Amino acid sequence: MARLLQVGLQKALGQPIVIENKPGANSLIGVDQVAKSAPDGYTFGVVIAAYAANTTLYPKLPYNPGKDLVGVSLMGISPLVAAVSTNAPFKTTQELIAYAKAHPGKVSFGSSGSGSSAHLTTELLKLLTKTDMTHVPYKGAAPALTDLMGGQIPLFLDPPPNLIQPAKAGRIRLIGVASDKRLAVLPDVPTFAEQGIPELMGSTWAAMIAPAGVPKEIVQRMSAEVARIIRSPEISQRMQQTMGTFAEGSTPEECDRFIAAETAKWGKVIREAKVTLD
Incomplete structure (x- = not known):
């Protein structure tokens, strides 16, 4: 999803946007790099749903998600x-x-x-x-x-x-x-809510984060540009019609609240279901 933003952000910010893929360890490697980056507004990260689950799955994270990182914008949600x-x-x-x-x-x-x-x-x-x-x-x-x-x-x-x-x-x-509304790309497939299981909500999602300490005005500017691009008809329709993804584009505060809610929700599931990575 980061590549959907690349061209638009380069035009808006007048800066080249370099996307560096950092896979591995259920996304821990990439997130740790962002957490340990200088808070100068030149390094941001795009995280997925694993970011929220990792807080419970891994007893010892190399970073503190509540102290080392801040939300910038929830970009999109793709129901399973x-x-x-x-x-x-x-x-x-x-x-x-x-x-x-x-x-x-x-x-x-x-x-x-x-x-x-x-x-x-x-x-x-x-x-x-x-x-x-x-x-x-x-x-x-x-x-x-x-x-x-x-x-x-x-x-x-x-x-x-x-x-x-x-x-x-x-x-x-x-x-x-696993959503409360049907997908435009699969209009004939009912939601679990329609089938009597409204609590069954699960998705992959993408959110932009930044190292803690990045000046608030920079975070706000990046958040606003991400929201503008994500919500543009061209991008939002492409996300919905080809990816089955709901375009979001939230504020930093909304992003933080979403991640906190996801962390709590899936932490509870992990504990109750006794999920381990073994």
């Missing part, structure tokens, strides 16, 4: 979509729940990795429906989706882009969106 294999013994959310209750531990679900949004949202589904399903972590979404299409696993939650074409081709079935 539940997909089931075509040979699964259930075709709807209610059938899934009924089958899982009748066969404890027999329904397996894939994820892109332990502690991922897909993993935690399915754990939330288990908690809300009082079902017992077995987690199968993969090294990324691609192999999980491959096994879903092949019938090796019956259930997998993922953002819309990876699921749209397999669903259109009839290789998987989409049964629910």
Whole structure:
């Protein structure tokens, strides 16, 4: 999502914007670099949902998210979509729940990795429906989706882009969106709220953060420019129509509140479901 901002920010700020990918350790490496950067307004970070979960998943973080970093703008939210294999013994959310209750531990679900949004949202589904399903972590979404299409696993939650074409081709079935509103890119897929599980909300999201100590006026300026670009018709429509992502563009204060709420929510799920990274 950072690349959607690159051209617009360069024009608005009159400065070259260099995007440096720092993958690894569930995004800890990149976040730590931002946290330890000089607060001069030249280094910002774009974090994903793992940023909130990591506070609970890792007992010892190399940074203090509450003291070392500040929110700049919530950029976008992409609700997860539940997909089931075509040979699964259930075709709807209610059938899934009924089958899982009748066969404890027999329904397996894939994820892109332990502690991922897909993993935690399915754990939330288990908690809300009082079902017992077995987690199968993969090294990324691609192999999980491959096994879903092949019938090796019956259930997998993922953002819309990876699921749209397999669903259109009839290789998987989409049964629910973990949001309170339907997606423009998948208008026929009902939300879990419509199916009687309004608390089942889970997504991948992107937010811009900065090292603590960056002058407030710089944070405010960057936040305003990000919001302007994200909310522009060209970008927002592209996000919704091709990515299944709701364009946000929040204030720094709203960003901080969102991250705090996500941290608390998923921390509770992690503790109750006894999620570990082992």
